Amino acid sequence: MTASFSSVAEVAVPAAAAVMASALPQEQQQARPRPRPMHAGGGGGGGGGANGRHHAYSRKDKSLGLLCSNFVVLYNRDDVESIGLDEAAKCLGVERRRIYDIVNVLESVGILVRKAKNRYTWIGFGGVSISLRELKERALREKSGLAPLQTEQQSAATISEDEDDDTLANPGAYIETERLSQTVDKPSGKPGASGCRLRSDHRKEKSLGLLTQNFVKLFLTMEVDTISLDEAAKLLLGEGHEETNMRTKVRRLYDIANVLSSLNLIEKIHQGDSRKPAFRWLGRATLNTENGVTVAVPPPGKIASKKRAFGTELTNIDMHRSNLDSKNKKKAKLVQSSGDVLTNCKLAVRSRLGQGKQSGFVYGPFHPSGARKHGLDGGNKPGQRERAEDWESLSASFRPQYQNQALSDLFVHYVDAWKTWYSEFAQGSSIMQQHFGHPVNHFL
DNA sequence: TCATCCCGCCAACCG
DNA sequence: CGGTTGGCGGGATGA
Incomplete structure (x- = not known):
């Protein structure tokens, strides 16, 4: 069930660079929403029509x-x-x-x-x-x-x-x-220090x-x-x-x-x-x-829904700032910075994961209940091998949880990076290179 | 039904 | 004047 996006997520993966690139283009979505709330008929369709069921959109996921x-x-x-x-x-x-x-x-x-x-x-x-x-x-x-x-x-x-x-x-x-x-x-020098803040x-x-x-x-x-x-x-x-x-x-x-x-x-x-x-x-x-961290974002393919498209997506990441589609120009800036942003996220997450302590990362509302941070806290013991394997299974079980391809890729990458780093750390270096076949830092 | 509170319009601010 | 902040309340979702 919940085929729709979960499948998307599963497929997603490789080309991280491509992801971010593609993630930006369609963000402009339609022009500004309506002057008044939609809800009306819209909701009706049960979201994408008949099969509106898939899992669910839950406001809790966005709280x-x-x-x-x-x-x-x-x-x-x-x-x-x-x-x-x-x-x-x-x-x-x-x-x-x-x-x-x-x-x-x-x-x-x-x-x-x-x-x-x-x-x-x-x-x-x-x-x-x-x-x-x-x-x-x-x-x-x-x-x-x-x-x-x-x-x-x-x-x-x-x-x-x-x-x-x-x-x-x-x-x-x-x-x-x-x-x-x-x-x-x-x-220090708070600007308006000199009065005139009243108004x-x-x-x-x-x-x-x-x-x-x-x-x-x-x-x-x-x-x-x-x-x-x-x-x-x-x-x-x-x-x-x-x-x-x-x-x-x-x-x-x-x-x-x-x-x-x-x-x-x-x-x-x-x-x-x-x-x-x-x-x-x-x-x-x-x-x-x-409540752990949820890194759930809509699949890059479509974000369209202006407002709450229940059942069709989980989060609207739409980075379209205010509204007015007229401001697409600034997008370029975003594109440019996206690399840094993602890199930061990556580092942040890695650091989190690297700490080996349960820092509350939970990947989205659909994460397998059993998988929840297993391998994170469970790995207190030094068993390197187990740890490494944990990461593999971890990535395997979590990957599908992402609703956003970019993040999905990101995670995959973290895991890879981690594996690489870990293996190098644990046992000499290069060997693993063969296993994972790619260097750690090559993100965009 | 009612408590909860997400969502995004749009105005105040500010550089 | 355009971008940043963020008040505000409609109305969807949850219990």
């Missing part, structure tokens, strides 16, 4: 939490200093917009620091404690002192700013919660990052260590809240909670009685291996 885990796995290394958003988006097979989401919350808890446009610096989990400490201090200060928990948003809300939805119109209190830079030093703060007030911090503050200051998102939203909005505002706020909290969960900073729990789950503060950021 922010999972993406965050993948992101962390990809960059949580010492040798990572700079992270490019496009690069990340490409590596993770998601659109840039999603990267902004996780990057914002990661930054708000100190795991990342924005270095420049499109550029972030990886701080790592070590930055979390510092960030949290500072956050708590600030929270307590605010709590005891003057400022309420959050920015003017609250005051505005409290004042009953119902209706509207325009903009919180209430430029009164700009607490400007010390930007989101909360972390260690901020980029633009409106937007920031509702930022995911700030909301994340306020959400976290809730845990840091309150006695209770669990809270439901509804409660959190209420607290963050103030009484005056209005149905719509609440809904929106809760949506964002869901997003935040998901990534914080993936960082193990919080944990979702089901309180026996209450229908809705709540979140418990754990406070120690670590890589959540619960």
